[in-house]
Amino acid sequence: MKARENDNKLGRRQFHTLAMGSLVTHPLLKLMSPALLTSLASAAPAYRTTVPQDPIAKLSGIASTAEFTGDEPDPNHERFWNVDGYIQKCGGIPTATESQNVVIVGGGLSGLIAGYHLKKLKPLVLEQASQFGGNSKGEVINSSYYSLGPAYISIPEQNSPSHRMLNDIGVLKYARKESAADKDVFLNGKVLPNFWTGQHEDPKVFAQMKQLLKTFESNASSFNQMTVNQWIQRNFPQITTTLYEYFQYYAWSSFGATLDEVAAGEFFSWQASEQHGVMVFPGGNSLITQFLYQNLVAAVGPSQMRTKSAVLKVIPGNGYADVVVEESLNKLKTIRTKYVVMAAPKFVAKKIIHNIPNAQMQAMNNIEYRSFMVANVSLRRNIPSKGFDLYCLKKEVPKVPTAANPFTKGFTDVIFSNWAQGDKGSPCTLTFYKAFPYQGARQFLLNPFAHNKHRDYLLAELQNYYPELGITASDIASVRMTLWGHSVPVCRARFASSPQLVLASQPIGTIVFANQDNFISPSYESSEQSAVTAAKQILKSLR
Ligand SMILES: Cc1cc2nc3c(=O)[nH]c(=O)nc-3n(C[C@H](O)[C@H](O)[C@H](O)COP(=O)(O)OP(=O)(O)OC[C@H]3O[C@@H](n4cnc5c(N)ncnc54)[C@H](O)[C@@H]3O)c2cc1C
Numbered sequence: 001m002k003a004r005e006n007d008n009k010l011g012r013r014q015f016h017t018l019a020m021g022s023l024v025t026h027p028l029l030k031l032m033s034p035a036l037l038t039s040l041a042s043a044a045p046a047y048r049t050t051v052p053q054d055p056i057a058k059l060s061g062i063a064s065t066a067e068f069t070g071d072e073p074d075p076n077h078e079r080f081w082n083v084d085g086y087i088q089k090c091g092g093i094p095t096a097t098e099s100q101n102v103v104i105v106g107g108g109l110s111g112l113i114a115g116y117h118l119k120k121l122k123p124l125v126l127e128q129a130s131q132f133g134g135n136s137k138g139e140v141i142n143s144s145y146y147s148l149g150p151a152y153i154s155i156p157e158q159n160s161p162s163h164r165m166l167n168d169i170g171v172l173k174y175a176r177k178e179s180a181a182d183k184d185v186f187l188n189g190k191v192l193p194n195f196w197t198g199q200h201e202d203p204k205v206f207a208q209m210k211q212l213l214k215t216f217e218s219n220a221s222s223f224n225q226m227t228v229n230q231w232i233q234r235n236f237p238q239i240t241t242t243l244y245e246y247f248q249y250y251a252w253s254s255f256g257a258t259l260d261e262v263a264a265g266e267f268f269s270w271q272a273s274e275q276h277g278v279m280v281f282p283g284g285n286s287l288i289t290q291f292l293y294q295n296l297v298a299a300v301g302p303s304q305m306r307t308k309s310a311v312l313k314v315i316p317g318n319g320y321a322d323v324v325v326e327e328s329l330n331k332l333k334t335i336r337t338k339y340v341v342m343a344a345p346k347f348v349a350k351k352i353i354h355n356i357p358n359a360q361m362q363a364m365n366n367i368e369y370r371s372f373m374v375a376n377v378s379l380r381r382n383i384p385s386k387g388f389d390l391y392c393l394k395k396e397v398p399k400v401p402t403a404a405n406p407f408t409k410g411f412t413d414v415i416f417s418n419w420a421q422g423d424k425g426s427p428c429t430l431t432f433y434k435a436f437p438y439q440g441a442r443q444f445l446l447n448p449f450a451h452n453k454h455r456d457y458l459l460a461e462l463q464n465y466y467p468e469l470g471i472t473a474s475d476i477a478s479v480r481m482t483l484w485g486h487s488v489p490v491c492r493a494r495f496a497s498s499p500q501l502v503l504a505s506q507p508i509g510t511i512v513f514a515n516q517d518n519f520i521s522p523s524y525e526s527s528e529q530s531a532v533t534a535a536k537q538i539l540k541s542l543r
Pocket residue numbers: 105106107108109110111126127128129132133134135136148149150151152153285309310311312343344345348352372373374484487488514515516517522523524525527
């Protein structure tokens with residue numbers, strides 16, 4: 001047990017504490033016992049969804065999409081392209097007619113977690129989209145839950161703040177753990193079990209890699225000064241083709257960036273988390289946002305949880321801030337509040353916060369975001385899960401895509417959504433991931449033909465997997481395509497854990513920041529750490 005606790009210090013939950021200690025308040029965490037997880041999973045009761053603004057949408061039947069779900073780009077692009085012009089078009093900023101203790105701008109994972117920790121102040125949560133959850137949203141058809149994006153978290157230590165929150169909101173009992181031993185991949189369409197044993201290549205190389213993951217903690221934070229490729233060249237030139245291919249796809253799929261960009265410390269802390277095992281819920285992380293949402297509605301009342309409420313301006317005052325929100329199309333309202341939690345990403349925050357200091361604006365401008373596509377393919381009949389998240393490898397190093405040479409590959413990895421439900425959900429749904437690890441992808445994805453083009457890439461490639469899955473084209477009942485245009489901040493070497501990055505999230509007056517981009521690390525853990533820090537900043541100033 002001792003060794004495993006030490007192992008877990010390397011995980012992505014702990015890494016920010018090492019790398020950005022002053023910002024992070026969580027202690028180092030330990031592993032949750034596998035026995036407890038198993039007993040919790042087997043005791044799982046039925047879940048429920050309630051009203052249409054829930055993070056998990058209940059579908060009445062199986063239907064393919066004709067256009068992307070996910071982002072709701074209209075009318076947001078018009079709003080935020082020239083926000084002051086838009087406000088003028090709506091009649092200008094009205095005088096304040098409502099007052100609140102705390103307004104949380106953005107009801108994604110970070111905003112909901114901040115809300116949970118500020119419950120006693122009865123925060124108002126304003127979400128521009130028609131559902132809460134941000135990109136941690138899901139869908140349920142009959143008894144099948146699947147994610148439209150985030151799929152898993154690293155395992156929280158028992159009785160840690162994170163563990164207590166997940167337990168308190170009631171979601172923990174649905175967790176299932178994927179251990180490193182469960183990690184399989186597809187190699188040329190066939191399942192290759194126990195990838196990390198390296199049994200198909202050189203087991204010694206895989207063993208060395210595992211050993212390196214165990215020992216990189218000693219100077220882990222300095223690893224953010226180099227890219228993953230630089231780290232590999234210096235420390236692990238013996239890497240095999242398949243392991244390198246896996247790393248390449250992992251960087252694209254988990255960071256939306258390439259091995260020439262991603263900070264090595266961050267990347268290997270994630271790899272270490274994978275080695276320790278991950279925690280998975282039916283519907284992925286949307287089950288967490290669903291339970292957080294329900295918990296908040298019960299605590300603060302439904303009138304404090306408002307969707308279709310885009311915040312257009314946040315104006316810091318002396319000990320307060322004015323929040324200008326579009327309550328319905330072109331109808332603005334101003335809310336005066338003591339505190340604001342800015343849980344929207346910085347590419348929005350920098351447009352809506354009035355008078356951001358120049359240096360901080362510059363720091364915000366340095367954060368880049370990438371696009372991500374997810375496809376959920378539901379089948380007419382259930383097939384047994386081949387594992388949880390399987391990367392689709394070929395034993396060749398793929399070319400790094402660019403805007404000029406985009407890749408036509410249908411997906412990098414596939415999740416068997418039913419795995420989290422012990423194969424009990426129906427219809428069985430496969431979730432395919434495709435990130436766009438380069439700048440400039442978004443404009444092509446907004447093209448009206450993009451939905452069908454990418455669906456067709458996916459379906460063409462999926463045919464290679466039919467024999468191993470035991471399906472044919474006629475088993476496919478629906479394909480639902482989701483697009484997240486600016487969803488993942490790029491975790492660039494040298495910028496990650498730099499003073500510049502810390503500056504981007506410094507409070508402005510009574511406005512504090514909570515979003516995964518506080519750490520430019522696209523994960524549950526960074527959302528949670530940023531939200532807990534923001535809530536503490538507010539609670540501390542009240543004392
Ligand atoms: C495809 C995909 C897969 C992923 N997989 C994983 C995974 O397996 N595990 C993991 O840990 N992480 C994963 N992630 C990372 C994921 O982004 C985070 O886990 C988390 O969901 C980020 O939450 P957030 O609240 O910080 O940001 P967001 O989800 O972006 O939430 C921000 C919210 O603010 C709202 N908003 C923006 N502007 C305004 C405004 N002006 N007024 C009001 N509201 C506004 C947005 O609509 C949104 O709801 C994945 C991400 C993607 C895209």
